[in-house]
Amino acid sequence: MADAPDRHARRREATRAKLVAATRTLIARQGADSTRIQEITDEADVGFGSFYNHFESKDAIVEAVLAETIAAQAAAIDALTAAIDDPAEVVAAAHRSFVRRARSDPDWGWLLLRLDMSHGVLRASLGPYAQSDLRVGVASGRLQVPDETIALYAMGGALLAVMRLVLDGAAPPDADVHHAEGVLRLLGLDRDEAHEVARRPLPTRPAPTPATPR
């Protein structure tokens, strides 16, 4: 445990991390707007004044959570879909993995949902990947949509709504497959193809990706 002797920096960093983690928890639980700075410092078990040693305002710390979350999701999607060639399967795997994780890790799900309501996280994190896959798929003829922009946003909105259903505990166990099947149909696959692709086994990667990097 040879600690680098710079305890100041590490203590500072630890406090900051506690604040960010507390903010993540509170946003997931009740949304950013109704979260008070004092609640954050209480949850982080840190003096109220400490907050301002690290962040200028609530918006600033929310921005930090936001950036962290966007980066984490982008990385997760990257890792998940790297080994898949078929654009249709890529989309199915991404959507299924999000729906499944909403079930296995509700805190993560609520965080994503709440951050999307206020800041469009999904658009920021998944959007670019989805757009690229969609474009590739359309170019190759594998996918076929009347309008790429509409399809992109419709997919995103549908995903969030299904995640919401899962978080409310009102979704069937195989919600991920059913949702993916619907998205694939939206993207122009016929019913049989959609049925098949939505049920291909996911790349093995049960639950290693933590909610937070670092």
Add this chain to the structure above:
Amino acid sequence: MADAPDRHARRREATRAKLVAATRTLIARQGADSTRIQEITDEADVGFGSFYNHFESKDAIVEAVLAETIAAQAAAIDALTAAIDDPAEVVAAAHRSFVRRARSDPDWGWLLLRLDMSHGVLRASLGPYAQSDLRVGVASGRLQVPDETIALYAMGGALLAVMRLVLDGAAPPDADVHHAEGVLRLLGLDRDEAHEVARRPLPTRPAPTPATPR
């Protein structure tokens, strides 16, 4: 203009109506959470104290706007789809009409979007109709989905996302048709059928339905 001599009641009702209208405007503009009671009374051009003559709290007046909006949308859908038999066409007409109205009446669009974020208006107003149509369509074999609940929520989420796109000014002019086409595919129509049904002329009913009843 023989006024019924009960001016008191009418004056009272007028003030209440001004408050509700102002609240609608402000929710559309900035959401319910960040709307202050004083803002409402200012927008309504009414004394601050008047608010409490009519509503106990901000939540109470938001509830009123909510109930009004849900009722208005349900009525609009009723009127729009009454004369349509094909369940697929009903769904297409409903979704197209919402997307189109978001473009022609952005205040209405934003109101619906913001109220759905906080109170799930769409679920409450469109949900029952959509669920019923879906069930009928599936029973008759016209529609075919892997899971009705998932499909229902996915449709709703997609609609909201597309409305959002329209409100941001980033949607193509025929967004309504493209979106409806996607929804029909989701519901099991093949590409050609979806293409055709999404383009059937809407029932003639340009823009009579006001945002508010009464």
Add this chain to the structure above:
DNA sequence: GTCATATTTGACGAGATCATCAGATTTGCG
């Protein structure tokens, strides 16, 4: 016109949230 009742009005006190800052605590160094 006068009075009783209904309604509106804005100033006020109570409470919540914010941002600051001087003092306390921890760390690094000799």
Add this chain to the structure above:
DNA sequence: CGCAAATCTGATGATCTCGTCAAATATGAC
């Protein structure tokens, strides 16, 4: 240990928001 720098801390004053209430205004009956 003793001192200086870095970090943490919570009390404090400023600002915002709320809900109340006594006074002002409008209406209706006589």
